[in-house]
Amino acid sequence: MGLLKGNPTVTRYRILDPLTNDFTEEFIGERLRKYAFQNIEGTTDENAVGWVELFAYLSTAFEKESYSFGNTYAFTMRMDSRRLSTKVLNRYYDLTEARYFNKHGRQPNAKKKKELKETLRLELLKKILLTTDLYEAVWFSRTSEIWFFGSGEKLRIAFEELFGQTFGLAIRLIVPITMGLELVDDNDRLSLLDLVPGPLGIGG
Amino acid sequence: MAKGRKGGKGDIPTAIEILEQEDFFELWQGKLFLGQEFLTWLWLRTEGDGRTMRLPNGHEVEVWFENQLQLSLGSGQTKRSVSITTTEEPADGDWMEAYTALAQHKKVSKGTLRVRTGPSEWRFTLSHDTLIPQGIRLSTKSAPEDTEELGKEGRVLERLSSTAELLNILEGLFKVFIRLRVSPEWDKKELPRLQGFLDSQK
Known part of the structure; x- marks a missing residue:
């Protein structure tokens, strides 16, 4: 104040x-x-x-x-x-990773994981007031x-x-x-x- | 420590010259005890001699510590600090725990104060490290029903003026302390006087 x-x-x-x-x-x-x-x-x-x-x-x-x-x-x-909390990011990342698995039949490698997480982070940031x-x-x-x-x-x-x-x-x-x-x-x-x-x- | 400092016109550097020459952080951290000593002195003075304090400009103000006081050892040592909460208006005996902490070489590191002069009164918290008044409950001269008439600018001016009045008082109180602290009177008269008050509280 x-x-x-x-x-x-x-x-x-x-x-x-x-x-x-x-x-x-x-x-x-x-x-x-x-x-x-x-x-x-x-x-x-x-x-x-x-x-x-x-x-x-x-x-x-x-x-x-x-x-x-x-x-x-x-x-x-x-x-x-x-502010985007780690908890929120991780929750949506788990969903993203599950979708990736369903589509490709395997887990993303480390490089892809990083890329998916960053794309998701930017998408979520746009939604935060x-x-x-x-x-x-x-x-x-x-x-x-x-x-x-x-x-x-x-x-x-x-x-x-x-x-x-x-x-x-x-x-x-x-x-x-x-x-x-x-x-x-x-x-x-x-x-x-x-x-x-x-x-x-x-x-x- | 004082050797080697250079002043502008005379041998004694101005406060600004000292600030330009010294590493500010080092200077600040090295003298954190001043804030603790000030708060401790102010608390003991107002407890021992009553709330009225005379400022260097001759004005008298009422000062008292409210219900929260924190005492700690050296600056930044919060591990062994003692936090004391009393009733809203501390009564005799409420500060016994604080006097005990003083006996353990602790000093006041944070307190909630009230200052009153004429119709104006402020409540705020002071921490020893910065002496920045926090969460000041300002005293404004206008009655709440008149503030609409003042308009936005008028209200801000009134709040600014009240803040300035408080900061002047705090600076005045610190001036009384710091001048005493660097004078021979500190050891000769002030410390024995404070000690006498502490002894009377045993």
Whole structure:
């Protein structure tokens, strides 16, 4: 659940690279369109990931007003997937193999088995309905901070890769040590790097 | 470890310069204990001194840990972790098991928290590794009957503003902790104070 509804989870990122003058509203729109979500309906692709508009996940037009809000940009990472379980595949493969036996009077050899299974897998994939997941991202250009409304390693990697490809900017997850480095006084920054775990709570 | 890092203008590198120079994963994993120490400190502070915490900007907020707490040994060691679930509003004695776990050198690795300031209140879960607030029950100022009038954009702005308020508070709390943690006050005053509270719970 994210920014638009439900109980959100917020992953924070810091953009390391200073933003150059190239990063205009228009440029950001162009890049979003370049890496926009591509529909995989009617194909056998198992996954697709790309950007869609914040308030209209079926749209990738990215008119300025759809993603630019003053010094803040907002858009959504859309991930579509279709999953074919091994159990389903094996069930239909057993039927395919039985039909092959009836027709040829023998079991398919290893090469043929592989070929039959792949053909069947592609046929079944076409019949599986797609699942769509949406994860919003809000980019505060003034503070070089991004909020990604999703969590979990797999999802974070997908977001980091897509963001990196789209804008060519290095981003770093804000975690306790990075937050600490930003919050301590200059003189304490190196001391923080040298800290070791303390004896908190050894009493009791 | 701190030797050899180069800063831009002065001798002390900025946070961004450090992030550019260091291997991020190594830096993150090497300092996972900070998240555990923060959660443990926050829990003991709010249990020992009451829910009110003063932020660096002078504002006061109420913070308390709700009914779920997980304590574990070093970072990532989940095998010997202890999960404690109490009643919705933990009462005296409900955390005894958690205090025992602390005595076994375990620290808080995950907890469900509530934060309240003025009319706003949030409930969420924090894990020590990222301190990413998860499943935030947001506090929005509009009454449910008014949200239709706000429109889609208005509602999002309100949710965004509530999220920002919470993240600012969490950053403020972490700032109090981290500044204390790198100062001599930590060993001189804070640890003995926390220890005193733990002793009183025996």
